[in-house]
Amino acid sequence: MNEVVLITVSGPDQQGLTAAITDILASAGLKILDIGQSVIHDNLSLGMMVQLPKTESASSVLKDVLYKAYELGMSVKFKPVEENSYQHWVEQQGKDRHIVTVLARVLTAEHLARVTDIVAQQGLNIDDITRLSGRVPLAQTDQEASKACVEFSIRGTAKDELAMRAEFLNAASELDMDIAFQKDDVFRRNRRLVAFDMDSTLIEAEVIDELAAEAGVGEQVAEITELAMQGQLDFKESFRRRMALLNGLEESVLEKIAERLPITEGAERLIRNLKDLGYKTAILSGGFNYFGEFLQRKLGIDYVYANELEIVDGKVTGNVSGIVVDGQRKAELLQQIADQDGIRLEQVIAVGDGANDLPMLGIAGLGIAFRAKPIVKESAKQSLSTLGLDGILYLLGFRDRDALH
Numbered sequence: 001m002n003e004v005v006l007i008t009v010s011g012p013d014q015q016g017l018t019a020a021i022t023d024i025l026a027s028a029g030l031k032i033l034d035i036g037q038s039v040i041h042d043n044l045s046l047g048m049m050v051q052l053p054k055t056e057s058a059s060s061v062l063k064d065v066l067y068k069a070y071e072l073g074m075s076v077k078f079k080p081v082e083e084n085s086y087q088h089w090v091e092q093q094g095k096d097r098h099i100v101t102v103l104a105r106v107l108t109a110e111h112l113a114r115v116t117d118i119v120a121q122q123g124l125n126i127d128d129i130t131r132l133s134g135r136v137p138l139a140q141t142d143q144e145a146s147k148a149c150v151e152f153s154i155r156g157t158a159k160d161e162l163a164m165r166a167e168f169l170n171a172a173s174e175l176d177m178d179i180a181f182q183k184d185d186v187f188r189r190n191r192r193l194v195a196f197d198m199d200s201t202l203i204e205a206e207v208i209d210e211l212a213a214e215a216g217v218g219e220q221v222a223e224i225t226e227l228a229m230q231g232q233l234d235f236k237e238s239f240r241r242r243m244a245l246l247n248g249l250e251e252s253v254l255e256k257i258a259e260r261l262p263i264t265e266g267a268e269r270l271i272r273n274l275k276d277l278g279y280k281t282a283i284l285s286g287g288f289n290y291f292g293e294f295l296q297r298k299l300g301i302d303y304v305y306a307n308e309l310e311i312v313d314g315k316v317t318g319n320v321s322g323i324v325v326d327g328q329r330k331a332e333l334l335q336q337i338a339d340q341d342g343i344r345l346e347q348v349i350a351v352g353d354g355a356n357d358l359p360m361l362g363i364a365g366l367g368i369a370f371r372a373k374p375i376v377k378e379s380a381k382q383s384l385s386t387l388g389l390d391g392i393l394y395l396l397g398f399r400d401r402d403a404l405h
Contacts, residue, residue, distance in 0.1 A: 004033065004081040006049050007065065011074035013044040020068055025050060028061040033086075044074075049081065092155070097184040098124075100152040101132075101395055104177035104386050107148040114171045115179060119154060122164045128153035134400040147387055149394040153184065169377060172385075180382045180395050187346035187365050191396060194274055195334050195360060197352035198285035198292055198306065201370050202299075202389075204262040207287045208242050211316075214253045217245040231355035231375050235286060235326040239307075247318035251311050258294040266388025271299050272405040273393060282337055284330045286356055288320075305333045327356035334360045351392065352376075368392065 009021060018037065025032065025048070034049040052058040062078055069076035102115055119126060132149040158164050168179040182188055199206045212221035221242045228238035271281060282303035283292045292304040308321040323329060330352075338348055350357070350364035353372040361367030361380045369380035370389065377383040384391050393403060 002051050002053050004049060004051055004083070004086050005062070006047065006079040006081055007062075008077045008079070009044075009046040009065075009069055009074050010076075011044065011069075011072070013039050013042045014072065017044065017072055017074070018046060020072065021046070021048075021065060024061060024064045024068060028052070028058065030058075030061065049086075095155050096157050097127075098154045099180075099182045099184045099188065099397070100154055101149060101180040101182070102152070102177060103147075103149045103180075103384070103391055103394055104175075105146050105148065106136075107150060107177070111175055111177050112150065114175060115152070115168075118164060118167045118171065119152070122158040122160070124154045124156040124158060126152050127155050130399075132394050132397070132399045147391070147400075149391070151394070151397065169383070172383070176386060178384050178386050178391070180384075182366065182382070182395070187344070189397065190347055191279070191349055191366065192343045192347045193280045193282065193338060193341065194349040194351065194392075195282040195284050195330075195337070195364070196301075197330075197354065197357050197370075198283050198287050198295065200353045201351055201357075202264055202267055202283065202295060203291075204264050207257065207261070207291050208246075210257045210261075211246055211249060211253070212242070214257065215246050215249045221245055228354070228356070230373060235356040236324055239286065239324060239326070243320065244318045246316050249316040251314045251316065254290050254309075258291050261291065261295075263295075263299075264389050266390030268299065269403070269405055270388075270390040270392055271301070273390075273398075273403055275300055276404045280337070280341055280343070282334075284325070284333050284350075284360060286325050286327075286330070286354075303337055305330075327359040330357065331359035331363050334363065349392070351389070366395065368395070 031051040032048055033051055035047065037044065037046045052061065066076055100115065100119065102111060104111060116126065130151045132151050133147050136146070136148070165181060168181060171177070172179050196202045199208070206225055209218060209222055209225060212218045224233065224238050224242050227233040228235055274281060280303070281301045283295060283301055283306065285292055285306040287306050289304065289306045289308050292306040295301060296304045305325060307325050310317045310319040310321050325333070334348065334350060335345070338345055345363055346365035348364040349366040349368065350360040351368045351370050352361060353370050353376065355376060358376065358379050361369065367381045369376045369383040371385050372380070372383060382395065
């Protein structure tokens with residue numbers, strides 16, 4: 001007759017400790033059913049669930065483990081596991097699993113208490129907690145440049161996922177953090193395409209507002225843009241109104257504007273890492289090809305789809321050539337790129353800030369509302385506001401030490 005025992009070893013971390021314990025178990029030919037180990041600030045916790053026969057020699061093995069742990073300055077506990085309890089544990093392995101990612105400039109106990117309270121109220125269990133961001137110096141002074149991220153592995157099915165997401169959104173807003181909730185499946189670990197909106201996402205500007213300022217119609221265009229971003233005005237109509245105000249603008253102004261466009265925090269780091277890891281990248285914008293292609297050359301983007309400004313005799317006419325890239329067109333283009341590259345939509349990430357980005361955010365496996373208006377945050381699967389675009393690496397499970405740049 002065999003029995004199952006959970007062995008827990010804890011104390012100061014030291015080289016060869018795990019090997020010393022497992023060597024003893026190996027000498028008796030024991031089967032290890034589960035194992036886990038973590039180290040926090042040079043303090044180790046090692047757990048092993050083993051199967052051993054109810055014999056005198058098996059009892060001797062546990063004594064040997066106890067003596068070795070004492071010799072190494074470690075504490076050890078042995079806990080028998082009932083057969084029914086073990087079988088129930090085995091049966092739980094098919095349960096849904098999700099990843100909760102918490103991001104902020106600085107993480108506090110209040111952040112984590114709020115998140116874990118919501119998780120507990122939904123009847124979910126936390127199996128693992130991992131810090132993805134780098135170690136924090138005590139003397140750190142530049143909080144704006146800091147990044148903090150913790151990832152929770154969650155087991156179970158939420159009682160009310162929609163209500164939980166709403167609570168996460170409220171907590172994020174109140175405590176200046178971001179909370180992402182994703183299904184932990186093979187697609188999360190195998191994303192292959194990232195599509196970005198351009199204006200106020202990849203760059204910290206609205207190009208049409210920059211054009212309008214040069215044309216002397218900045219205030220009128222900004223008012224129309226805001227209505228469109230809030231979802232109060234159809235994109236095509238707002239686009240038509242704004243474009244009409246640009247009639248007569250000199251073509252030479254375009255290059256000057258492109259050169260001064262501010263790249264969003266973290267964009268260059270994110271794209272360099274994505275490209276080195278084999279991801280495809282795209283700009284899908286309701287803005288203009290001229291500026292999208294400028295960013296394509298600067299950042300190494302694979303695909304650009306945006307509106308083509310009509311220019312006659314060196315002047316902007318206020319019209320565009322071809323199909324207007326609105327929200328629905330963005331979703332169609334995203335599907336088109338994925339199809340031609342043999343990528344499933346579950347492997348696609350879409351990032352945008354406005355109401356006209358929602359269609360592509362909705363069909364992507366991971367849709368992220370980036371520094372978006374409230375209406376967009378509420379409708380998107382995930383949102384990111386506290387960090388730069390490279391915070392997306394955390395949503396993919398990257399640790400700071402994993403990054404190539």
